[in-house]
Amino acid sequence: MDSVVSDAARSVVYPFVEAEEDLKAWQTDRTRAPVATKIVVAGGFGVGKTTLVTTVSEITPLQTEALMTEASEEHDDLTATPAKTTTTVAMDFGRLTLDEDLVLYLFGTPGQERFWFMWDDLVRGAIGAVVLADTRRLKDCFPALDYFESCGVPYVVAVNHFDGSELFEPDDVREALTVPQHIPVMIMDARRRISAIETLLALVGHALDETEE
Ligand SMILES: Nc1nc2c(ncn2[C@@H]2O[C@H](COP(=O)(O)OP(=O)(O)OP(=O)(O)O)[C@@H](O)[C@H]2O)c(=O)[nH]1
Numbered sequence: 001m002d003s004v005v006s007d008a009a010r011s012v013v014y015p016f017v018e019a020e021e022d023l024k025a026w027q028t029d030r031t032r033a034p035v036a037t038k039i040v041v042a043g044g045f046g047v048g049k050t051t052l053v054t055t056v057s058e059i060t061p062l063q064t065e066a067l068m069t070e071a072s073e074e075h076d077d078l079t080a081t082p083a084k085t086t087t088t089v090a091m092d093f094g095r096l097t098l099d100e101d102l103v104l105y106l107f108g109t110p111g112q113e114r115f116w117f118m119w120d121d122l123v124r125g126a127i128g129a130v131v132l133a134d135t136r137r138l139k140d141c142f143p144a145l146d147y148f149e150s151c152g153v154p155y156v157v158a159v160n161h162f163d164g165s166e167l168f169e170p171d172d173v174r175e176a177l178t179v180p181q182h183i184p185v186m187i188m189d190a191r192r193r194i195s196a197i198e199t200l201l202a203l204v205g206h207a208l209d210e211t212e213e
């Protein structure tokens with residue numbers, strides 16, 4: 001399978017590698033088994049988690065979408081996403097080969113509060129998480145930020161920019177959410193593959209930085 005990683009992107013995935021001659025033999029051995037990494041995509045209700053996993057997955061993603069009915073009207077605010085008809089009730093699952101020896105397994109969390117009890121299981125063994133945010137409902141991502149801060153899993157904040165919503169600078173979002181300086185904050189579009197892959201690369205780079213310490 002062709003690698004989706006450009007030379008520039010490779011420097012994000014392998015940030016410590018300066019030049020080819022500095023590589024150890026095991027690093028250039030392309031016959032070894034790929035490293036499988038688990039990444040979690042979290043965030044508030046309807047922020048675009050399922051969309052992101054579906055956009056980047058090279059396999060048909062596993063989805064657990066259930067039709068939304070009038071029964072959940074009082075709980076699930078659809079003002080920002082009126083076209084939304086389904087919601088994730090367990091998880092999303094997809095796979096992305098970043099390089100011949102680096103495979104990401106993506107797990108999307110359910111967004112609704114009543115399913116948060118599943119997060120501990122979904123997050124077990126993950127190298128990091130993408131916390132998706134929507135600037136029209138920033139407070140919805142606080143539980144995810146708190147969760148990853150408290151359990152020490154590296155995370156990045158990705159604003160999924162919805163058409164028609166005001167476009168903010170990453171620094172404005174960082175300030176509004178009081179995200180520490182060393183944590184990447186980016187603006188992206190969960191419907192665009194390149195944009196979503198850039199977000200995942202930023203997370204992998206950040207997770208490597210964090211585990212290096
Ligand atoms: N305009 C726009 N719509 C988007 C974007 N991302 C997602 N959507 C739409 O927003 C809705 C919500 O997307 P989902 O991917 O289901 O959100 P989710 O976070 O998985 O939702 P839950 O699992 O129910 O919490 C869907 O109708 C998507 O088509 C985006 O970047 N721009």
Ligand SMILES: [Mg+2]
Pocket residue numbers: 049050051087088092108109110111
């Ligand atoms: Mg979903």
